[in-house]
Amino acid sequence: MASTQVNTYFAKGIREGLTDVVADLFADEAPLFKLAEKVKATATLHEWQTDELATASTTGIVEGASLSYAQPATRTRVGNYTMIRLRNWDVTFTQIATTVAGIKDQVAREVMKALKALVTDYEKIFLMTGDKSVGTSSAARQAKGLQKAIVTNTAVGTGTGSSASIQLSEDNVNLLLQKVWNCGGDPRALLCGGHQKRVISKKFSAKSGFTFNIEASTRQAIQNINKYEGAFGTLDIIPDRFHMVRRISIITPDQLKIAVLRDIEQYKGAPTASSIKGWVEAEMTLQYGNSKAHAKHTYLKSGGTIA
Numbered sequence: 001m002a003s004t005q006v007n008t009y010f011a012k013g014i015r016e017g018l019t020d021v022v023a024d025l026f027a028d029e030a031p032l033f034k035l036a037e038k039v040k041a042t043a044t045l046h047e048w049q050t051d052e053l054a055t056a057s058t059t060g061i062v063e064g065a066s067l068s069y070a071q072p073a074t075r076t077r078v079g080n081y082t083m084i085r086l087r088n089w090d091v092t093f094t095q096i097a098t099t100v101a102g103i104k105d106q107v108a109r110e111v112m113k114a115l116k117a118l119v120t121d122y123e124k125i126f127l128m129t130g131d132k133s134v135g136t137s138s139a140a141r142q143a144k145g146l147q148k149a150i151v152t153n154t155a156v157g158t159g160t161g162s163s164a165s166i167q168l169s170e171d172n173v174n175l176l177l178q179k180v181w182n183c184g185g186d187p188r189a190l191l192c193g194g195h196q197k198r199v200i201s202k203k204f205s206a207k208s209g210f211t212f213n214i215e216a217s218t219r220q221a222i223q224n225i226n227k228y229e230g231a232f233g234t235l236d237i238i239p240d241r242f243h244m245v246r247r248i249s250i251i252t253p254d255q256l257k258i259a260v261l262r263d264i265e266q267y268k269g270a271p272t273a274s275s276i277k278g279w280v281e282a283e284m285t286l287q288y289g290n291s292k293a294h295a296k297h298t299y300l301k302s303g304g305t306i307a
Contacts, residue, residue, distance in 0.1 A: 022102040028116040030123035031238045032146075032191065033258065041259035041285065042146035044141060045134070047079035050290040052184070076205070079131045080285040081144040082261045085121045088279035096276065107276055111266060114280045118264060124242040126258070126286040127249070143285040146249055146256075150296045153179035153250075157299035167301045168192075168199045168248065170230075176250050176295035177232040185252045185293035186233070189236045190228065193245040195302045201225045201238055202306050245302040255289025 008014060054073060059123030089110035096106055103109055128145035133143035155176055173190070180187045192200070201224045228235045235250070243249065262283040269277025288294070 018101045020102040026113075026242050026264075027118055028120055028148075029241065030119050032126055032242045032256070033119055035189070035238075035253055036126075036256045036258045039257045039259050039287065041082055041261040044082045044163045044261065044269065044283075046082060046261070046285050047077055048287055048289070049075045051075045052290075052292075075087050075170050080259075080287065081134060081141045082259070082283045082285040083102040083122075083125060083141055084281065084283045085118055085125070086279050086281035087117045087121070088277070089114055090269070090273075090277045092273075092275040094274070107123075109279075111278070111280070115264065118280050118282060120242060122258075122282070122284065123240070125150065127240065127243050129244070144288075146251075146286060146288055146294065147244060147247060147296060149286075149288045149291045150249070150294050151301065152292045153183065153185075153295035155297040157246075157297070157301075165301065167203075167307065168196050168297065168300060170204045170274050172195055172297060173204075173228070173248075173250070174231045175211075176297060177230050180252065180293060180295050183290075183292035184293060185290075186254070187233060187250045187252050187293075187295065188237065189238055189251050189253055191238050191240045191243050192248040193241070193243045193302065194239060195245060196248050196300065197239040198296055199260040199306055200228065204228060234280060246300045248297045248300070250290070250295040252293035255293040257287040257289070258284055259287045260284045 001076055052073065089107070091106050091110060100106060125143055126145055127147065129147040130142055130145045131148050132144035133139070133142035153176055155172045177187055190200075202226060225237055228237055259281070262281070264282040266280050267278060269279065271277075
């Protein structure tokens with residue numbers, strides 16, 4: 001039976017129901033980038049020195065003995081290459097002229113997104129296992145990541161890749177803390193992915209500022225650890241979306257710095273078409289200090305039931 005009603009199925013000219021709301025989902029937190037002090041780099045090879053005390057001795061000295069001199073341990077020269085990253089955009093004049101829901105300035109929005117993306121790029125680079133490389137005219141310079149830099153204070157699970165079968169344990173975290181402490185470090189932060197953060201919040205017993213069942217009348221329960229008070233100090237537990245999911249990093253924050261050769265800058269591209277082009281670019285590297293001030297655990301379970 002044909003309808004005689006005026007309804008939305010047949011009426012013409014109904015405006016679309018598009019709101020001015022843009023549901024941005026920007027995973028742009030960069031904890032390491034925020035935590036590390038920014039220092040000036042003056043060359044593409046950024047170098048610093050490390051030094052350590054001689055091993056403690058219990059040998060006595062004979063009264064009146066002649067002195068003998070030994071060559072002291074020399075400082076170690078360490079370096080990392082600066083790495084260039086950029087993010088670009090290209091918006092046509094026609095697009096700029098149109099009315100877009102929720103967007104007042106299309107170019108400004110693209111700039112904002114490029115800036116956020118560039119910071120997360122460096123966050124991921126500095127947390128990864130990449131090694132430093134001087135580069136060539138056809139291959140980019142590469143910066144060494146924190147996971148590659150840590151070679152002394154380590155714990156390793158069993159299996160490799162997706163077959164890793166060890167769940168992160170409180171004992172292993174404290175073992176790593178002890179290793180760093182033995183070397184003279186002062187570990188104060190633990191960086192990890194989401195699954196490892198859940199393991200710590202659920203399984204670790206030495207808790208600081210932790211409550212599980214709050215008063216029943218509030219109908220509220222909390223199972224979270226933002227700080228862990230271990231045998232060798234208190235760690236800030238910092239979840240990082242860009243950390244390798246089967247690893248954790250324990251760091252001495254004072255040792256970590258980001259050396260900036262060229263700070264993040266915005267550039268305008270040449271007008272080669274009917275559009276506005278541009279990009280943001282930077283060049284920097286990770287100054288990880290003395291690698292013995294940090295620790296890592298590799299080959300951890302990254303999913304499944306937390307037993």
